Amino acid sequence: MALITLEGIDGTGKSTLVRSLEARLADLDPVFTREPTTAWTGVAVRRGIAEEVDPIAEALLFAADHAAHIATVVRPALAAGKLVISDRYSDSRYAYQSVVLAGRIPDPLGWLRALHDGWTVPPDQTFLLVLAVDEAVRRIGAHERREHFEEATTLEKVQTAYLDLAEAEPARFVLVDAGKEPEEIATFVEGAIRRTVERSRARRRR
Numbered sequence: 746m747a748l749i750t751l752e753g754i755d756g757t758g759k760s761t762l763v764r765s766l767e768a769r770l771a772d773l774d775p776v777f778t779r780e781p782t783t784a785w786t787g788v789a790v791r792r793g794i795a796e797e798v799d800p801i802a803e804a805l806l807f808a809a810d811h812a813a814h815i816a817t818v819v820r821p822a823l824a825a826g827k828l829v830i831s832d833r834y835s836d837s838r839y840a841y842q843s844v845v846l847a848g849r850i851p852d853p854l855g856w857l858r859a860l861h862d863g864w865t866v867p868p869d870q871t872f873l874l875v876l877a878v879d880e881a882v883r884r885i886g887a888h889e890r891r892e893h894f895e896e897a898t899t900l901e902k903v904q905t906a907y908l909d910l911a912e913a914e915p916a917r918f919v920l921v922d923a924g925k926e927p928e929e930i931a932t933f934v935e936g937a938i939r940r941t942v943e944r945s946r947a948r949r950r951r
């Protein structure tokens with residue numbers, strides 16, 4: 746029916762938002778999913794991250810997990826008329842890996858887009874949670890996680906990359922101020938998802 750994705754740098758509160766949406770949108774019976782996935786391809790991604798594998802290999806692992814995710818979860822759910830909500834999706838590659846691969850290959854974003862071209866399923870709507878990087882880093886610190894993506898300088902560049910993606914596709918992206926109260930954020934996103942679902946149902950009735 747519709748594919749909704751949630752994006753943003755680490756520490757913007759995506760996990761909290763997902764938990765809240767699970768309760769609020771239960772009547773729509775959505776399929777909640779995520780990238781990296783919990784399947785073995787996602788386990789391989791997490792191992793790659795933990796071992797700080799070569800960045801090209803890492804990007805390809807993320808893309809492989811995405812392909813498997815689409816084949817086993819996203820396409821079947823959409824074909825069954827379901828609402829799919831994914832915590833991270835292709836824009837995570839376009840934002841994070843374009844930063845990680847800068848200087849390594851000539852045109853990281855072009856390379857990443859070409860890698861997805863022809864088989865990825867573009868989201869209908871993407872919520873981008875935006876937060877001051879120092880605040881995001883403070884929140885990450887609370888769970889004491891330190892993946893190589895979570896350095897402040899990297900997150901600063903990743904957030905800029907996300908904002909560039911949003912600027913290029915204003916019809917798909919919805920910017921969310923992640924500094925607001927979690928309940929306020931959840932109410933706003935819930936309302937926007939319900940409107941998207943309504944629009945998609947109206948299109949199918951025509």
Ligand code: TYD
Pocket residue numbers: 755780781794807832833834835837838839841842892894895
């Ligand atoms: P994340 O969803 O934050 O997992 P967790 O909540 O378990 O830490 O993803 C792990 C990290 O991987 C995060 O820092 C973002 C990064 N990432 C990419 O660099 N590219 C991608 O395509 C995806 C999906 C995630």
